[in-house]
Amino acid sequence: MTCDQLPSPALxxxxxxxxxxxxxxxxxxxxxxLLSVFASHGYERVAPPLLEFEDTLLxxxxxxxxxxxxxxxxxxxxxxxxxxPDITPQIARIAATRLHDAPRPLRLSYAGQAVLVGNGTAxxxxxxxxxxxxxxxxxxxxxxxxxxVAIAAEALARVGITDLSFDLTMPLLAPSLIEQxxxxxxxxxxxxxALDRKDAAAVAEHGGPIAxxxxxxxxxxxxxxxxxxxLQEVDLPEKTxxxxxxxxxxxxxxxxxxxxxxxxxxxxxxxxxxxxTGVCVSVYAxxxxxxxxxxxxxxCNDDEPACGLTLRPNAVFRxxxxxxxxxxxxxxxxTDEAVGRTLRDxxxxxxxxxxxxxxxxxxxxxxxxxxxxxxxxxxPVN
Amino acid sequence: MTCDQLPSPALxxxxxxxxxxxxxxxxxxxxxxLLSVFASHGYERVAPPLLEFEDTLLxxxxxxxxxxxxxxxxxxxxxxxxxxPDITPQIARIAATRLHDAPRPLRLSYAGQAVLVGNGTAxxxxxxxxxxxxxxxxxxxxxxxxxxVAIAAEALARVGITDLSFDLTMPLLAPSLIEQxxxxxxxxxxxxxALDRKDAAAVAEHGGPIAxxxxxxxxxxxxxxxxxxxLQEVDLPEKTxxxxxxxxxxxxxxxxxxxxxxxxxxxxxxxxxxxxTGVCVSVYAxxxxxxxxxxxxxxCNDDEPACGLTLRPNAVFRxxxxxxxxxxxxxxxxTDEAVGRTLRDxxxxxxxxxxxxxxxxxxxxxxxxxxxxxxxxxxPVN
Numbered sequence: 126m127t128c129d130q131l132p133s134p135a136l137x138x139x140x141x142x143x144x145x146x147x148x149x150x151x152x153x154x155x156x157x158x159l160l161s162v163f164a165s166h167g168y169e170r171v172a173p174p175l176l177e178f179e180d181t182l183l184x185x186x187x188x189x190x191x192x193x194x195x196x197x198x199x200x201x202x203x204x205x206x207x208x209x210p211d212i213t214p215q216i217a218r219i220a221a222t223r224l225h226d227a228p229r230p231l232r233l234s235y236a237g238q239a240v241l242v243g244n245g246t247a248x249x250x251x252x253x254x255x256x257x258x259x260x261x262x263x264x265x266x267x268x269x270x271x272x273x274v275a276i277a278a279e280a281l282a283r284v285g286i287t288d289l290s291f292d293l294t295m296p297l298l299a300p301s302l303i304e305q306x307x308x309x310x311x312x313x314x315x316x317x318x319a320l321d322r323k324d325a326a327a328v329a330e331h332g333g334p335i336a337x338x339x340x341x342x343x344x345x346x347x348x349x350x351x352x353x354x355x356l357q358e359v360d361l362p363e364k365t366x367x368x369x370x371x372x373x374x375x376x377x378x379x380x381x382x383x384x385x386x387x388x389x390x391x392x393x394x395x396x397x398x399x400x401x402t403g404v405c406v407s408v409y410a411x412x413x414x415x416x417x418x419x420x421x422x423x424x425c426n427d428d429e430p431a432c433g434l435t436l437r438p439n440a441v442f443r444x445x446x447x448x449x450x451x452x453x454x455x456x457x458x459x460t461d462e463a464v465g466r467t468l469r470d471x472x473x474x475x476x477x478x479x480x481x482x483x484x485x486x487x488x489x490x491x492x493x494x495x496x497x498x499x500x501x502x503x504x505p506v507n
Numbered sequence: 508m509t510c511d512q513l514p515s516p517a518l519x520x521x522x523x524x525x526x527x528x529x530x531x532x533x534x535x536x537x538x539x540x541l542l543s544v545f546a547s548h549g550y551e552r553v554a555p556p557l558l559e560f561e562d563t564l565l566x567x568x569x570x571x572x573x574x575x576x577x578x579x580x581x582x583x584x585x586x587x588x589x590x591x592p593d594i595t596p597q598i599a600r601i602a603a604t605r606l607h608d609a610p611r612p613l614r615l616s617y618a619g620q621a622v623l624v625g626n627g628t629a630x631x632x633x634x635x636x637x638x639x640x641x642x643x644x645x646x647x648x649x650x651x652x653x654x655x656v657a658i659a660a661e662a663l664a665r666v667g668i669t670d671l672s673f674d675l676t677m678p679l680l681a682p683s684l685i686e687q688x689x690x691x692x693x694x695x696x697x698x699x700x701a702l703d704r705k706d707a708a709a710v711a712e713h714g715g716p717i718a719x720x721x722x723x724x725x726x727x728x729x730x731x732x733x734x735x736x737x738l739q740e741v742d743l744p745e746k747t748x749x750x751x752x753x754x755x756x757x758x759x760x761x762x763x764x765x766x767x768x769x770x771x772x773x774x775x776x777x778x779x780x781x782x783x784t785g786v787c788v789s790v791y792a793x794x795x796x797x798x799x800x801x802x803x804x805x806x807c808n809d810d811e812p813a814c815g816l817t818l819r820p821n822a823v824f825r826x827x828x829x830x831x832x833x834x835x836x837x838x839x840x841x842t843d844e845a846v847g848r849t850l851r852d853x854x855x856x857x858x859x860x861x862x863x864x865x866x867x868x869x870x871x872x873x874x875x876x877x878x879x880x881x882x883x884x885x886x887p888v889n
Contacts, residue, residue, distance in 0.1 A: 138584060167856050174525070177519055268861040474546065492610055
C-alpha cells in the first residue's frame with residue numbers, strides 16, 4: 126500500500142483520535158502525577174482488563190451502562206464479552222469478590238481507557254475515554270465523601286489546576302420527594318422530565334402539592350450556602366430530609382477539607398447519575414465549562430457502601446498548564462556514549478546523529494534541538 | 508445482586524486478568540520508567556486509539572495480524588472496526604500520514620494495551636497485552652538497529668534488569684536462499700516447515716543443493732560470533748549474502764552500544780516475524796525463558812524503512828526486582844491536614860482514620876500501616 130492509497134487519518138472512527146507528541150506526553154506524565162497523589166493517600170492500584178464477560182461487567186453497578194458497551198463474542202468460550210464503558214463497576218466487582226476479605230476502608234485507584242458506543246451522531250463526543258480515579262469502599266459518611274473530593278482536588282493541584290468548582294447534587298433527593306407525594310405515574314414522569322429540563326413552569330403544572338417546594342429547590346441551585354439554606358427552610362418528609370441533611374454534612378466536610386474552592390449545590394439535579402445513591406460531584410476548573418471528572422456515592426455489587434471520583438485525563442490536560450519541555454540536545458555521530466548519558470542524567474533529551482551530517486548545526490535545527498553537544502559542552506543552535 | 512450470586516473472578520475470560528495492588532503499582536510505575544528512558548532519547552510519545560476501522564488498522568504492516576483482531580461494528584458509520592492486536596502498525600500509520608512531513612529520523616514511543624483473539628485453547632496465554640515501545644522511522648542502517656536495541660537495554664536497566672540476552676535473527680535470509688535455489692513449490696513448503704521445526708533430517712531430505720548450507724546454518728545458531736563465522740564461511744548467493752552482511756554489521760553495532768550483554772544469532776529463524784524485513788530481535792533476561800520484548804526492521808505503510816522494539820510490561824515486571832514499598836502511616840481521626848501533607852511530601856503514604864478508633868495502634872495494624880502519626884511524630888506499630 127502506498128501513502129497515496131492510505132485512508133486519511135481523519136478517517137479514524139468518530140470519537141477516536143491519535144494523540145501526538147506534546148499532548149500524549151502531557152497526558153501520560155500528568156496521569157502518572159494524578160496517580161501518585163492517589164497512592165500517597167493509601168489508594169492501592171488495581172488494573173482490571175479492558176474486556177470482561179458481558180454478564181460480569183454489566184451486572185451490579187454496571188447494569189446502568191449496558192446500552193453504552195460494545196459486545197464481542199469470545200471464540201474460546203462462545204460467551205459474549207463487553208468492552209468496559211466505565212472502570213468504576215469493575216472496581217466494585219473486585220471489591221466484592223477478590224478483595225471481599227481485605228480490611229475496610231478499602232482504598233483503590235486505577236487508570237485506564239474505557240470505550241463507549243456513543244450517541245450515533247456525527248461530530249459526537251469522545252468514545253474512548255481515559256479514566257483515572259479512586260474508590261473508597263466501606264464507610265458511608267460525610268468524612269468519606271470529603272476524603273474523595275479532597276484527594277481529587279490535591280491531584281488536580283499537583284498538575285497545576287488549583288481554582289476548582291465542585292458541583293454537588295443528591296440524585297435521589299427529588300425522586301424521594303416525588304415518590305412520597307403519591308402522584309399518578311404519568312404525572313411523576315412529566316414532573317421528572319420537567320425537573321430534568323429545569324422547566325419551572327412545567328414543574329408548577331405537574332407538581333401538585335409539592336410544586337412549591339420543588340420550584341424553591343430548583344431556584345436554590347447555585348452557591349452551596351444559599352442552596353442548603355433553601356433546603357433547610359422547606360418542609361420535607363423524613364426520607365427526603367435525611368438526603369438533605371447528608372448533603373449539608375458532606376458539603377461542610379468538603380469545605381473543611383478543601384478550603385477556598387467553589388462549591389455549588391443543585392438539590393434537584395439527577396441527570397447523568399446512573400447508579401449513584403448518595404452525594405454526587407462534578408469537578409470543573411473555574412472559567413472552563415468542561416467537566417474534569419465526576420463521582421459520588423453508590424453501592425458495590427454486594428450492597429457495600431462506596432464513594433469514588435473519576436478524573437478524565439483527556440479533559441484535565443486540555444485545561445492544565447503545560448510544563449516546559451526539556452531541552453533537546455543533538456549528539457553528532459560518533460559522540461561518546463558517556464556524554465549522552467551524562468546529559469540525560471541532567472534532564473536533557475538527547476537526539477543522536479546516526480550518520481555524519483554535513484552541517485551539525487543545520488541537522489540539530491532540523492531535528493528541533495536547541496543545542497549541539499561538542500564533547501559534552503552545549504553549543505546553542507541559532 | 509448479592510455477593511453470593513456473583514460469578515467468581517476466576518470467570519474472567521481466559522487470557523484476561525485483574526492486576527492487584529503491588530503488581531498493578533509495579534507495572535504502572537515501571538512502565539512510566541521505561542517511557543522516561545525512551546523520552547530521554549528524543550522518542551516522542553504518541554497515543555493511537557484502542558479501536559480503528561478494520562481497513563486502516565489491518566492494512567499495511569497490520570495485515571499480518573488480521574487473524575488476531577477482534578472486530579466490532581460501529582453503529583454510527585456502519586463500518587467494521589477492529590481492536591488493535593499490536594500497536595506498532597498504528598505507529599507506522601501515523602508516521603506515514605499525520606507525521607509524513609515531520610523530519611526524519613522520526614522517533615516515536617508509545618505505551619498501551621493490545622488485545623488478541625488468542626489461540627482458542629483453554630489455559631492459553633494472555634490475550635490483553637501491555638506494550639511499551641519505540642519506533643525509529645527513516646534510516647535503514649546498522650546504527651539505527653543498534654540504537655533501538657541499546658535504548659531497550661537502557662530502559663530495562665532502569666527497572667533493574669541488567670543481565671540481558673538479545674537473540675537476533677534475519678527472517679528473510681533463509682527464504683531468500685531457498686527462493687534462489689529454484690526448488691519445486693512443494694519442496695519449498697516442506698523445507699520451510701522443516702526449518703521452522705529445526706529438523707535437520709527433514710532439511711537434508713528436502714534441501715537438495717542447499718541442504719548442506721542450511722544444515723550448517725541451522726547448527727550455527729547460538730553465540731553470535733560463532734554463528735556469524737559460520738555464515739561467513741558458507742557460499743551464499745548475492746541477495747542472501749547482503750542479508751548476512753547486514754546481520755553481521757547490526758550485531759557488531761549492537762555489541763558496541765551494549766557491551767557486556769549476551770548476543771545470540773539464529774540465522775535461519777523466521778517463525779513469529781510477520782511483517783519484518785530486516786534484523787529482528789527477541790529480548791530475554793538471562794536465566795528466564797520469558798520473552799521481555801521483541802522488535803525489528805520493517806517497512807512503514809509507505810515503504811519507508813523503520814525499526815522498532817516493543818517491551819511487554821506484563822513480562823518485564825514479572826522478572827524485574829521489586830522496589831521497596833513506601834511506609835504506610837496511619838493518621839488518627841482529627842489529625843491536622845498539614846501533618847499528612849508533610850508526611851506525604853517526605854515520601855510516606857498516609858492512611859486517614861475517617862472516624863475515631865478504639866485503639867489507634869490496632870486500627871493502624873489492621874490497615875497494614877507500620878506507624879501511627881502522633882502530631883507528626885511516627886510511632887512504630889508493633
